[in-house]
Amino acid sequence: MSQAAVIEARNLDLTFETGDGSIQALRDVTLEIGKGEFVSFIGPSGCGKTTFLRVVAGLETPTGGEVRVNGTSPDEARRDRAYGYVFQEAGLYPWRTIAGNVRLPLEIMGYSRSEMADRVNRVLELVELSGFENKHPWQLSGGMQQRASIARALAFDADILLMDEPFGALDEIVRDHLNEQLLRLWDHTGKTIGFVTHSIPEAVYLSTRVVVMSPRPGRITDIIDNPLPRERPLDIRDTPEFLEIAQRIRKGLRAGHSYGD
Amino acid sequence: MTLVFPAFVLWMAAWWLNTRIAGSSLASSYAGRVAVPVVFGLTVLAIWELVVRGLDVSQVILPAPTVIAETLADETGTLWIDFRQTALKGAISGYVIGCLAAFSVALAIDRSPYLRRGLLPIGNFVAALPIVGIAPILVNWFGFDWQSKAAVVVVMVFFPILVNTVQGLADTAAMQRDLMRTYSASYWQTLLKLRLPAAMPFVFNGLKIATTLALIGAIVAEYFGSPTRGMGFRISTSVGTLELAMVWSEIAVTALAGTLFYGAVTLVERWVTFWHPSQR
Ligand SMILES: Nc1ncnc2c1ncn2[C@@H]1O[C@H](COP(=O)(O)OP(=O)(O)OP(=O)(O)O)[C@@H](O)[C@H]1O
Ligand SMILES: [Mg+2]
Numbered sequence: 001m002s003q004a005a006v007i008e009a010r011n012l013d014l015t016f017e018t019g020d021g022s023i024q025a026l027r028d029v030t031l032e033i034g035k036g037e038f039v040s041f042i043g044p045s046g047c048g049k050t051t052f053l054r055v056v057a058g059l060e061t062p063t064g065g066e067v068r069v070n071g072t073s074p075d076e077a078r079r080d081r082a083y084g085y086v087f088q089e090a091g092l093y094p095w096r097t098i099a100g101n102v103r104l105p106l107e108i109m110g111y112s113r114s115e116m117a118d119r120v121n122r123v124l125e126l127v128e129l130s131g132f133e134n135k136h137p138w139q140l141s142g143g144m145q146q147r148a149s150i151a152r153a154l155a156f157d158a159d160i161l162l163m164d165e166p167f168g169a170l171d172e173i174v175r176d177h178l179n180e181q182l183l184r185l186w187d188h189t190g191k192t193i194g195f196v197t198h199s200i201p202e203a204v205y206l207s208t209r210v211v212v213m214s215p216r217p218g219r220i221t222d223i224i225d226n227p228l229p230r231e232r233p234l235d236i237r238d239t240p241e242f243l244e245i246a247q248r249i250r251k252g253l254r255a256g257h258s259y260g261d
Numbered sequence: 262m263t264l265v266f267p268a269f270v271l272w273m274a275a276w277w278l279n280t281r282i283a284g285s286s287l288a289s290s291y292a293g294r295v296a297v298p299v300v301f302g303l304t305v306l307a308i309w310e311l312v313v314r315g316l317d318v319s320q321v322i323l324p325a326p327t328v329i330a331e332t333l334a335d336e337t338g339t340l341w342i343d344f345r346q347t348a349l350k351g352a353i354s355g356y357v358i359g360c361l362a363a364f365s366v367a368l369a370i371d372r373s374p375y376l377r378r379g380l381l382p383i384g385n386f387v388a389a390l391p392i393v394g395i396a397p398i399l400v401n402w403f404g405f406d407w408q409s410k411a412a413v414v415v416v417m418v419f420f421p422i423l424v425n426t427v428q429g430l431a432d433t434a435a436m437q438r439d440l441m442r443t444y445s446a447s448y449w450q451t452l453l454k455l456r457l458p459a460a461m462p463f464v465f466n467g468l469k470i471a472t473t474l475a476l477i478g479a480i481v482a483e484y485f486g487s488p489t490r491g492m493g494f495r496i497s498t499s500v501g502t503l504e505l506a507m508v509w510s511e512i513a514v515t516a517l518a519g520t521l522f523y524g525a526v527t528l529v530e531r532w533v534t535f536w537h538p539s540q541r
Contacts, residue, residue, distance in 0.1 A: 059443070080445075081445055083443070084443075087436055087439070087440065089436060091434070091436045091437055094536040094537070095534075095536040104444075107454070108441075108444045108446045108454070136536060
């Protein structure tokens, strides 16, 4: 694995000015994510996970420090369409069908008709929504909508994937299945993935590294390397190695909490 | 006097019938939903007829429905000529021009904050002008024929469409806009693929309000000068000659035209905004 940094954050600060005072959403965040890494972000609600992902995506401007994506500014990376972003909520456009929603980025980026049809079919199959192409979002369950939004982010095949709790709304079984699918996709394509989750097992199962964060102010409290092999069957989650890493994350989360309040 | 008693009985009977329909399993069916207003409408007409005949009300005060119906049948030719002049030429052409103009200005306002600050207050100002004030001026400018009526209609429908479209274009969720930014979509792409579709429920709100305004504007404008045809012209002259049945016939035509116009726009709305929670 080459280790050229794809995402680099150095002493990142971000303070939101609101009506009743300012909120420090990120403080002194320094992190480097290499090409082909799968990095999970875990931490209690409000610790700045979404904010960090948005800064990387160029949707939020940091008030201090520096971010580079592919060696350029996040804004330039955004204009180069360097990443696919899965938002915390599905946010499908209700006037478009499922296929139409997945086609949206492809239309904007000017793909040919046949190329669009191919890609839409491929990614809908990947998230197991084949057969729902012509349904409208409100005719699907929340979990299905979320899967459609994942398909939408995968459709244009960017090298970086930023995913904000993509599986939060799914039931355990679908979640397991999509975890496997995502791991396989990552293994095949060598994409760099930033992944926010609230689930410790999910973080351990998927990532090469787990970033533990804590709130007020949002900051990184621990970064845990995951020594598990790339090839991960689902039952790896019952091995002692797996449980040990999970244990470390849980401890990190607890420590962050106790002096956060 | 004798007919007033049957009117009262009829009213009670119809009331009873409608309560029965509304309370029965028919209520939610299509037939039930049509039956209740139809029964109600027919009852009102019947009581109107009975009361007018029973109390010998003068034709000048209120003609009976049958007399109005007779006039409607006898004067179809005149009514059609008036309808073409006022509704088709004046109201519809003014409506189309006004809607297109307001929509274009809304897009321009959206593109430029300078225009937003300049044009919205002017639109507000124009909307506050009383129609009886501007109609004579526009008749002066554009002549007696339908063009001046269309101009009045343009002024009347412009503002509601403008305000609704501007508001609709702002009605997108932050996340929906962020999504477009992650694709690095251009202004026009965002407009066409996100903001215009999202604005449609608002735009149609404006379009529906404007249907009524268009008819009112075209009719009232004829009071300030018109050729010897048109619904407003006919109403004002017939009132002068005490031909009240003719006045009521024109009113009936106006009501029917207004309902159809509104209904047509509602149908298009249902087709365009099928995805909106209020439609599905
Ligand atoms: N646009 C904003 N304006 C003001 N404050 C904000 C804004 N966005 C986020 N915040 C604040 O920044 C902090 C971090 O928010 P963020 O959404 O990044 O948390 P999170 O870790 O993603 O939480 P969750 O797990 O609940 O999604 C919170 O205190 C939040 O209130
Ligand atoms: Mg979040």
